[in-house]
Amino acid sequence: MKFTVLGSGAGIPSRTRNTQSYVLDAVEEINQYFLIDASEGLQHRILHTTVRPSKIKHVFITHLHGDHLYGLPGFLSSRAHQGGEDIPLTVYGPPGLKEWIDLTLKTSNSHLNYPIQYIEVSHNDQYEVEGFTIDTYLLEHTIDSYMYVFNEPEKLGKLNTDKLKSIGIKPGPLYKEIKDSVTFWHDGKTYNTKNFLSAPVPGRKVAVHGDTRVITQPDYLSLIDGSDLIVHEATYLDGEIEKAHMYFHSEIQNVLQNFSQIQYQKILFSHISNRYDEEDMEIIKGRLNENVFIAHDYLEITIPRISL
Ligand SMILES: [Zn+2]
Numbered sequence: 001m002k003f004t005v006l007g008s009g010a011g012i013p014s015r016t017r018n019t020q021s022y023v024l025d026a027v028e029e030i031n032q033y034f035l036i037d038a039s040e041g042l043q044h045r046i047l048h049t050t051v052r053p054s055k056i057k058h059v060f061i062t063h064l065h066g067d068h069l070y071g072l073p074g075f076l077s078s079r080a081h082q083g084g085e086d087i088p089l090t091v092y093g094p095p096g097l098k099e100w101i102d103l104t105l106k107t108s109n110s111h112l113n114y115p116i117q118y119i120e121v122s123h124n125d126q127y128e129v130e131g132f133t134i135d136t137y138l139l140e141h142t143i144d145s146y147m148y149v150f151n152e153p154e155k156l157g158k159l160n161t162d163k164l165k166s167i168g169i170k171p172g173p174l175y176k177e178i179k180d181s182v183t184f185w186h187d188g189k190t191y192n193t194k195n196f197l198s199a200p201v202p203g204r205k206v207a208v209h210g211d212t213r214v215i216t217q218p219d220y221l222s223l224i225d226g227s228d229l230i231v232h233e234a235t236y237l238d239g240e241i242e243k244a245h246m247y248f249h250s251e252i253q254n255v256l257q258n259f260s261q262i263q264y265q266k267i268l269f270s271h272i273s274n275r276y277d278e279e280d281m282e283i284i285k286g287r288l289n290e291n292v293f294i295a296h297d298y299l300e301i302t303i304p305r306i307s308l
């Protein structure tokens, strides 16, 4: 899996940063991308990547602020002309999203030629997409803003061929049949397949936040504990913890301190304010550990499977 930043800025776009959109690439696993947020300019950003809009089948909107949303009607309208005709799409988001999209499409006389379904999310929902489970968590922002946690299913362990040989089963097509079944029969005896497999490989976990204050609740921390990638906003990169809290946003060191209680592989800070210039960014980056990334548009983060 791979995570691509299509827009890393906060509030309004700058010459170098589009506002918020991301793609979680699960093409290798389930032949599709998850789109998270859809800012203005999303379509242009997609054109500079290998992302195919027809392979975006699920869109997750964190909240209804314009810097996360204003590109959605354009994306929906164009998708059909980019190979998406008749390919169903599901859009997840807070209440009000469907109403706004319906009105926008109606006013502009736009018609979609593929089925679209809207799912109104709430706190602690769980959805299932091709074996992935997606959890929601209501964050703390000026309007309802959600985190989506994408959990890949675990993968079966490897077949222990030495053990199979020891009971007299020779290598061949039978091995695949055995791996695909719960039990198998050989020489008058029934065997449990799991006794012939190594430990399952855990699925990966990616937690993508909408705008939020720093949250310290234990249920929140346990939901994201063990993430392979956490994507968090950092509207404030340099101090100003109180100001961040007052405006329902986050400050980077405050987030890192909060996450010192949990385990994670990588963290990506995004929603970067225009008031930081290149020089500021270099100073701030210099203070961070190597598993902490600051987003820029088109940044790609690989999410390797960690084998036990
Ligand atoms: Zn925002």
Ligand SMILES: [Zn+2]
Pocket (backbone or CB within 6 Å): 063, 065, 141, 211
């Ligand atoms: Zn917001």
